[in-house]
Each structure stands twice: as C-alpha cells, then as structure tokens.
Amino acid sequence: MAVPVDEAETPFAAPATLGRRACSRIFLTMVAGALPGCGRSGRSGHLCSDVSRLTEAERELRFQTLGYVDDTSDPRSCRRCQQFSVVTGSPCGRCALIRGPIDPDGRCIKWAARE
Ligand code: SF4
Numbered sequence: 588m589a590v591p592v593d594e595a596e597t598p599f600a601a602p603a604t605l606g607r608r609a610c611s612r613i614f615l616t617m618v619a620g621a622l623p624g625c626g627r628s629g630r631s632g633h634l635c636s637d638v639s640r641l642t643e644a645e646r647e648l649r650f651q652t653l654g655y656v657d658d659t660s661d662p663r664s665c666r667r668c669q670q671f672s673v674v675t676g677s678p679c680g681r682c683a684l685i686r687g688p689i690d691p692d693g694r695c696i697k698w699a700a701r702e
Pocket residue numbers: 655664665666668669670671681682683684685689693694695696697698699
C-alpha cells in the first residue's frame with residue numbers, strides 16, 4: 588500500500604519556497620567554490636586577510652579610508668609599492684601606512700611606485 592508523501596517533506600519542495608535571487612545566489616556560490624582560485628584572496632590565500640588583531644579604527648583606515656583589497660589584477664599591487672616591505676618567512680608583507688598583514692597582490696588608494 589502506497590503511503591502519501593507530504594509535499595513539504597520532499598527535497599523538491601525547497602525551490603517553491605526560495606526566490607529566484609536566493610536560488611541564483613546559492614548557484615553562484617556553488618560554482619565559485621568549485622572553480623580553483625575562486626573565493627581566495629591573492630596568491631597567499633586567506634592568510635593575509637586576518638584582521639582580527641586590529642582595532643576598529645585600524646580596520647576603518649584599512650578598508651574604508653584607504654580602500655585596501657587583498658587581491659587585484661592591477662599591476663600596481665602592494666609588492667611594487669614603496670610602502671611595502673617583505674616579512675621573511677611569511678606570504679604576507681607589511682605596509683608603512685596600514686597595520687596588519689598585507690597581501691603582495693593587494694592594493695590601496697595610496698599606491699606609489701617603488702623608486
Ligand atoms: S600603501 Fe597601499 S598599495 Fe602601498 S603597500 Fe600599503 S596597502 Fe599596498
């Protein structure tokens with residue numbers, strides 16, 4: 588004897604409850620996660636993204652005021668900036684203007700060519 592299946596308990600009920608935007612977001616997240624390198628920041632991965640030791644003011648300077656980003660395809664990246672210095676044994680560098688780990692492939696609005 589067949590038991591009636593409650594529609595809400597089937598996995599096929601989910602699309603009826605999710606909007607098109609939510610489905611698109613889930614799909615894009617899945618695709619990005621499946622592609623190598625997507626969702627990572629710079630060649631250092633997420634290693635240079637840890638700003639947990641910075642104060643709120645330092646984070647504001649880093650992100651809002653100076654617009655620092657971990658990864659840029661722009662050739663004017665931190666590694667070619669005069670404010671950048673290498674930290675021996677670390678994939679992250681240091682910046683004379685911004686506290687915290689700096690991705691060599693990152694950039695901010697204060698970029699200035701090394702002389
Ligand atoms: S000033 Fe900006 S571009 Fe230059 S090293 Fe610092 S964060 Fe990178």
